[in-house]
Amino acid sequence: MTTLTTPATWRPEAFTAAVGDAVLxxxxxxxQPWRFRHTGDGLEVLLDERRRLAVCDPDGRMARMSCGAAAYNLRLGLAVAAGLPARFQLGSGSTVLRLWPAPPRPATPMERRLHWQIARRHTNRGPFADRPVDAVAPARLAEAARSEGGWLDFVLGDQALVVVAELIGCADARLRADRAYTAELHAWTTGANHSVEGIGPYAAGAAPHPAEILTRRDFGGLGHEATRDLSCRPAVAVLGGLGDGPDEAVRVGMALQCVLLTAADLGLATAMYSQAVEVPETRERLRQAVGRIHEPQIVLRFGYAPTTCYTNRRPIADVIEA
Ligand SMILES: Cc1cc2nc3c(=O)[nH]c(=O)nc-3n(C[C@H](O)[C@H](O)[C@H](O)COP(=O)(O)O)c2cc1C
Incomplete structure (x- = not known):
């Protein structure tokens, strides 16, 4: 006699809870250019084209990275909270990732720790303390990127830091000279802390100061005093993947989120700078500066800083596709 068993899949409540992790x-x-679909036997992460930034992200690379970061959280949520991990395949077009149940297994201690950090991680645009990052951190962060098929190269030495800082500054100035770019940035700089999307005044940080080591993107923050950065030796790294196409951006997004959660686990604050990769010329010069075959996708900074402000998210119901 044969026994018929129903193949394991995620229950609707587990799916909704994992989407709750993903949107953070x-x-x-x-x-938040993402949507999520339960297909019965699996799940899909979809790119919401309507939310792609037409000016600063014409090819959708950063929207795909964002979807990749959400997909990483989704995978952690499925493995830890739902107890049924996922195997996945990169999709094509607007379906950026497909996931199916993998054989059930207990979540690893590291998965549990990273899952716990999902709600704690946030972008920190405040000043970092004058304290070098722990010696073990760069290797752990680079390993986190590698574990998801990415690379993370730390910028070593003052000279290399000056080059990266100049490229970010040059790209930022180039972007700001474009009226369409500033209009788009303004549209996402909400001016209200309660908005469910975009960047409100608290999260924007203070206005960028010319003396800052790396040029922050200007989200309309007020007052310079709070930006006085105390750290004189910042830990700066460049993240990229093993290809340059749209699918690779999704993978880099998963690597990005793994790095950011690992940083949070190490007690590190993080800031992101993508201006240099948004301008083709500076992106190429940054690639040459780090000596990689494939294009860099974002610059990250790590350090110690008090928690700043969390940004809001749209309701889960808005991102679940029927
Ligand atoms: C692909 C990508 C590029 C980003 N570029 C920048 C940037 O140039 N400057 C910045 O301050 N934040 C940047 N961010 C951070 C987002 O603004 C931030 O994730 C968003 O406002 C949500 O806030 P949270 O990270 O605190 O949850 C970037 C994030 C991603 C995923």
Whole structure:
């Protein structure tokens, strides 16, 4: 006699809870360009084209990275909270990732720790303390990127830091000279802390100061005093993947989120700078500066700083596709 068993899949409540984890991921300008679908036997992460930033992200690379970051959280939520991990395949077009149940297994201690950090991680645009990052941190962060198919190269030495800082500054100036760019940035700079998307005044940080080591994107924050950065030796790294196409951006997004959650686990604050990769010329010069074959996708800064402000998210119901 044969026994018929129903193949394991995620119950609707587990799916909704994992989507709750997914939406806490970072996204360019907090645009949240994602949707999620339960297909019966699996799940899909979809790119919401309507939320792609037409000016600063014409090819959708950063929207895909954002979806990749959300997909990483989703995978952690499924493995830890739902107890049924996922195997996945990169999708094509607007379906950025497909997930199916993998054989059930207990979540690893590291998965549990990273899952716990999902709600604690946030972008920190405040000043970092004058304290070098722990010696073990760079290797752990680089390993986190590698574990998701990415690379994370730390910028070593003052000279290399000056090059990266100049590229970010140059790209930022180039972007700001474009009226369409500033209009788009303004549209996502909400001016209200209660908005469910975009960047409100608390999260914006103070106005960028010319003396800052790395040029922050200007989200309309007020007052310079709070930006006085105390750290004189910042830990700066460049993240990229093993290809340059749209699918690779999704993978880099998963690597990005793994790095950010690992940083949170190490007690590190993080800030992101994507201006240099948004301008083709500076992106190429940054690639040459780090000596990689494939294009860099974002610059990250790590350090110690008090918690700043969390940005809001749209309701879960808005991102679940029927
Ligand atoms: C692909 C990508 C690019 C980003 N670029 C920048 C940037 O240039 N400057 C910045 O301050 N934040 C940047 N961010 C961070 C987002 O603004 C941030 O994730 C979003 O506002 C949500 O806030 P949270 O990270 O605190 O959850 C970027 C995030 C992603 C995913």
């Amino acid at each position: 991921a970072p996204s360019i300008h907090n645009s």
